[in-house]
Amino acid sequence: MPDKGPDLSVKFGGLTFPNPIGVGAIGEHWGHSNSTQEYVDINSDIFMKHVKAGAGYIIMAGTYVTPETERLIQERCQTIEVPFRRKSKKVGHRMLKIPGKDPYGTEGFYFVPSPFLLDAGFGKFNKDRFAFMIEALQKKKPKEVPLVLNLGGIANIAETWVDGAKRFEELGVDMIEINLGCPLPSGLDGTLQGYFQDKYTPLYQGLLMGDNEKYVYEITKAVVDAVKIPVGVKLTPETGYPRIITMAQAARSAGAKFVQMFNAAVGMAPPDIYNGGKPQWPYMDGSPFCMVSGSFLRVPCYKDVAAVKRYVPGLDIAAAGGLVEPEHFIEAMMLGASLVQPCTGIIEQGNGLIRRGISFMKKFVKEQGYNSLQEIVGISQQYIKYNQDLDMMAGKTIINIDREKCIRCQRCVDNVCQALYTVEGGHIEVDPHRCVGCGGCTLACRNDALKVVLREGVSEPNFF
Template identity: 30%
Template sequence: MTPAVDISTTLAGVRMRSPFGVSPHNLDKPWFPGKKAAELFMKYVEAGAGFIYIPALVPGEPTRAERELDFPTLFKSQNYVGRWMKVTLDANHREVIAHIYTAKNLFNYISWAKELLDEIRPALPEGVAVIAQVLVHDTDPRKWAEQTKRVAELGPDIIELNTGCPVGAMGHLDAKKLPPEAKWGMMMGAAPEVFLPVLEACVKATDIPVGFKLTPEVGYPRMLYLAEEAANVGARFVVTTHKYFVVPPPDIWNGGRGKYPGVSDHANVLSDIGGPALRFSMYKATALISKNIPGIETFAGGGITSPEHIVEAIMLGASACQTLTGIVLHGIDFITRANRWLEDYMRKCGYQKIEDFKGLGLKYLKASTEVEFYYYKASINRDKCTRCGKCAASYCPAISMVNGQPEVDERYCSSCAMCTVICPFDAISIVPRE
């Protein structure tokens, strides 16, 4: 008989039927109305998502041009223009850069969210949480609190403050010259003295659990101070990564121009970057906050492209996980396949519920000064070795080609394991010395 497993989890006291769902993403275009967005959200739900995100809810209501889908006016005002660009690092690792010209591009109105929720709420199964994201293009705590109250009236289960968004920073080559009220999103999230009063005001404005999105620009160890102070003012969770704020690479074959299509002056425009590389930033924040700040939960997001990544994040302390990269690369049914894989994994390992392995990896998390590195040596598996010579062509002084095949001189081997990374055929390992 196949043992029963329960993949449900809780975040901020809210039950979710699965620990996995889709990150908030831009549906904030007038040609993507609430009812149309509802169709996409229901695909996520039907695939097995444990939550849905209502992204970037800002104060205000649609303009006439937005209501009438007046595209020339909207594009001329730069309200709805953005570009995506893929940068291939190598055959196995891809990064996707998304650029948005202006903060005006990043918003949804509460009326849009109400239309969406009216459409999908009757069809939502039990255990699918609704997370609403609050965004205010300002740093005034009163404005954030007022918007939080408005969003709370929609009846979400959880509220997230988007204080990790890099879009505001993209609009300024020298953000240090901006007045404080212009430093919203990432710039506010990286400034605790500005962010914490906003967070406290929002927590006090509602009985719904409130959390926030962390920007990678905070860095370590500042993220620990921020998470601790956030917990002290009542935040229930932290989303452990957002996109990086970046300068894209110039086109070296075209005089240093930018690579984005359809941009004036061939500009190389300030951007954000998402994709697989975010995963390690997510692991860092998830693990270090979970281990050191027990008063706040972690909600892992960034670079998740396989079901194994979900388990890894949970083992590092995450209560739940979100991805957009996985959906972009693998399609919406990635949610279904991830849930099935998770169930199979739990059966194989003897776990009955998520709590059985949540945080298990934290007891093995140690600083480099706390562990002993054993004196090993490199060993070449002759059955796997193709004699390609890549290991000997690097800077390692211990490996050289002898009669057409690599040999290890143990006198110079420090067991650094660089050769195991270089070898494309997994023919090298490090083993104990005899």
């Protein structure tokens, strides 16, 4: 029998995924199509490029509303004029890169659709297109690759999510991911007022629902009760710690099998400081609150993954946000995620990130002596401690200077550290009486010349 290589399969939401890497849902792909068939052909091929690169599952976005539920929307929601601007010539979307100077590099991007419209009309208009897309993917993809439906709904009307969940279950998707995390509605007039007044417009509300414990429970419970396939909830980084724990608990109580953490965040693009504060957006006459995504989201992603894994047992976790290197996939999994969903990383690097991720995981499992990738899920949880329980070896550490690497740039001295100083010739020295070995000076060094070490005569600890 040929060697199949390391086992990268994982269990998630009651299903088996051939590997944990998938591309985060980005809704409709960017660009115009002249017909439904052209849209299906082009975009199903984009999904299949992910799969051919090694992705273990597919996520596509969709929504659907029946005429009966549409009447409920009209009864329960505030009427606004925004939906009637659908045919406006102003409609479009644009992206803006977030550049970064040394040492940070490219940080991500801003995204604006104008205006952002996801209403009952959108669901009806795309009814056949969604069906054709799922049919095409079912024919093209390997059977072992699950199809996950990122589900939208209207306002706080749970029935709109139920309509979509039933429809897509009938069409053959394997799993429902309720999207209560999308930041795009935050830029529309009326949505913020609706959030505070609990009176919503007849549009998709995204994170404005996902930041409300009541609606997380009600919408999730309605969908779970309506379908037989696994259901989970996509949350938002805007919720933050510790409230993300409350949202995850609400999802679990409603019967969710998993949570996805998380969607993109809300952002505001910087003004052009050399042009009177005007927008930096090309060919746009304003700057709205918008979607923002990039490597900076990895910090809240890890925090939320670790918190939910620790305090909300019984939920599987899909990690997304700032995962732009293969090592990040493993880090997120060790903190508690079973799936990883790079999105900005794919936009910036292409499908090569998936290929590198698969290759790295195979090598990692083999070299680190694991029998399967499943073994690493949550393995780092045992090392999460309260601050007062940590042994930081106070007084036993100090900074060491690698003379061969130090270029005497003075950056670490021209800083806030009390322990470093300059001697004749520009050489850097450490005052052992002042140095507490905190490592703060290492943040300033660009040449890896500074390192926290044990003081002379101190033995290596046996922590683990």
